[in-house]
Amino acid sequence: xxxxxxxxxxxxxxxxxxxxxxxxxxxxxxxxxxxxxxxxxxxxxxxxxxxxxxxxxxxxxxxxxxxxxxxxxxxxxxxxxxxxxxxxxxxxxxxxxxxxxxxxxxxxxxxxxxxxxxxxxxxxxxxxxxxxxxxxxxxxxxxxxxxxxxxxxxx
Numbered sequence: 001x002x003x004x005x006x007x008x009x010x011x012x013x014x015x016x017x018x019x020x021x022x023x024x025x026x027x028x029x030x031x032x033x034x035x036x037x038x039x040x041x042x043x044x045x046x047x048x049x050x051x052x053x054x055x056x057x058x059x060x061x062x063x064x065x066x067x068x069x070x071x072x073x074x075x076x077x078x079x080x081x082x083x084x085x086x087x088x089x090x091x092x093x094x095x096x097x098x099x100x101x102x103x104x105x106x107x108x109x110x111x112x113x114x115x116x117x118x119x120x121x122x123x124x125x126x127x128x129x130x131x132x133x134x135x136x137x138x139x140x141x142x143x144x145x146x147x148x149x150x151x152x153x154x155x
Contacts (some may be wrong), residue, residue, distance in 0.1 A: 002072045014111045020049040023111040025103025025119060032100050094130075 015025045021027040028042060069075055073096035099105045104112065112120035 005072065017108050017111045022049065023108040028103040
């Protein structure tokens with residue numbers, strides 16, 4: 001049953017991306033190009049898509065978190081950290097630059113694969129390479145931390 005619910009939710013999400021135009025990089029780039037405002041070429045429609053998504057998520061989270069546990073899990077998996085570290089700044093910055101350059105973010109890129117988009121194939125390949133590289137760097141850092149002091153001035 002869980003897999004069917006996950007499939008239905010994924011299908012609904014993908015359909016929403018296609019209907020809203022988020023899987024069309026040209027539409028996304030026209031939204032991100034604020035220089036088009038004076039010329040009248042700026043596409044503000046994705047702002048409404050995002051506002052709608054935030055509203056639905058806000059209402060959904062307030063309702064769901066009142067439950068004792070999720071429908072298909074024993075407990076909620078909600079982030080508890082609230083500190084700001086370099087990863088929480090650099091990660092979204094890289095995401096934003098990639099979105100602005102390519103017109104894709106992960107969900108819409110995967111959706112666009114279904115349409116045979118060559119640019120989506122390139123984006124997803126680069127995204128996967130970035131994920132592998134990030135894991136490699138994280139492992140490299142964790143193995144070096146064991147031998148090195150936490151602070152460079154500590155001995």
